[in-house]
Amino acid sequence: MRAVWLREFGGPEVLRVEQTPDPVPGAGQVLIETAAIGITYVETQVRSGSAPMALPALPIIPGNGVAGTVVAAGPDVDAALVGQRVASTTGGSGGYAEKVAVDAGLLVPIPDGLGFRDAVGLLNDGRTALGIARALAPAAGEWVLIGAAASGVSSLLIQLARQAGARVIAAASSGPKLDLALSRGAEVGVDYTEPGWADRVREATGGAGVDVSADPAGGAIGRAAFELVRQGGRFLAFGAGSGEMTSIPAEEATGRGVTLVPMGAAFPSPAAVHELSVRALAEGAAGRLRPVIGQTFPLEGAADAHAAIGKRATLGKTLLIP
Template sequence: MRAIQVDGFGGPEVLRPVELPEPEPGAGQVLVEVAAADTLFVETVIRSGHGGDAFPVRPPFVPGHGVAGTVVAVGAGVARGWVGRRVAARTPGGGYAQRVAADVAALVPVPDRLGLPEAAALLHDGATALGLFDAARVRAAEEVLVLPAGGGAGVLLVQLAHGAGARVTGAARGAAKLERVRGLGADAVADYSEAGWDDKLRASTGGRGFDVVFDGVGGEAGAASLALAADGARFLGYGMPGGGFTAADSDDVRRRGIEVHGIGVVQFDPEDAVRYIARALEAAAEGRLRPVVGRTFPLDRAAEAHAAIEGRQVTGKTLLLA
């Protein structure tokens, strides 16, 4: 079986195609023939050796925390009716492979009207976007800032906020991403790599700021986005590619009445994760949510996929096709 293995921490080049024994589904598991594997920014962090205590994996290991494909075998205690069904599933690892053993409890059937790559694109970011949106309680006519609006979750948050009747501002890097974000429903866009982007956005709200801020960047840009929150706003920080999760000054947010949510709001237990994924897949199948697959790479070119993610080259999701 073809898979991608990390034999030592480092840059994208440590993602190496290898031949491994095919996994056997254990009790309560199925074997999935992978069509598409999700890729995540955090997987580049783990691969580089900076996962810390949160991700204590050690080489050699096969990365990958989510796949979409077809069930080809079942383990003990699993109904044979799963064989032949199209499914999406989060996995504790091992997703960068042609076949993966997955817990039956983690399986989400993929609706007939939805492609498997699109299902893979929603495994994490679809659930994340819906969880954030539920927590934010966005209302019609509110000012909503999405940062980064060109990311896998960001493109979905733009659509959700637009659908709720909010005035949506999408912040992203580069003209191509900004154009795509406008096409998804953003009323205004800003390039957060440009000097003074935050001042321009504050001015666009008449100096008042935003009612809801979704921050998936962190670092300096995340701190700037928190400063753009209006008094009484809801701020949801869920990402850290900018250099760490945004740290909120507790006295300041209390004084301004800002409701702050961190990454914990989308760290679902397994049952909730399945429910949110199912909601995202159904919404996409019905045309109410459009996952954006910016680039796909063959499994053997996983190193190029990670380089594209780290280089912020892709709008939406980057997937591996097995």
């Protein structure tokens, strides 16, 4: 099979397609022939060696989210799974490949009416958005500030906030990204690369600030997103687009009357992670969650995909198509 290997940390060019033996499913595993493979921003940080987490030992095949068809079952696995359309995480690596062996317990059946691309677009991003929405609990009439508003997670979070009756302010770095966020239900769009963007958020809320802020950016943007939360509001950081997570001292938040909602509240248990994955795909099949598949690349284009994400030149979810 063809697979994308990371053998050294560096720029996008270190990702190379190589002929690789097919994985053999072990006990409790199945083999998936992939039809769509998700790419996350953190995978670009891992590739560069700059991820805000422990880096993996190399070499590895990157990738943690796939959709495809089960083509083989290992020992102690129901053979009836063969032929089923499924989405699955991979345990952290192995996804950028034509075939992937995964634990059968990780499989999420793809509902009828949902394609492979939308399924993988909802698998990780959908469950993350659902978990964040549950943890922050936006309510009808509340103002919600969502950063990186054209990303896979944030574009779904906008939809969930709107379904709860909240009023969404989308923050992003360009006109096309703000247009996308507005098309998904945001009421106000602000470009946070422009001076005074925080003032425009305050103006939109009549000077009161927002009730809820969800920050995937970190750095100076994340700090500003926290400071825009009014007394009695909630703040959750869920990404490190700047290279560092937003870290707010508990005593500062208490002094401002702001509740810091930990990301752990979105995923209180492994069972909750799987439940949210199943729910995300079901919501997609029902038409209530619409992932944005902004761009696709062949396996051989993995380096180009990472380069585009790194340049902030993508909308929504970026996929590899074997």
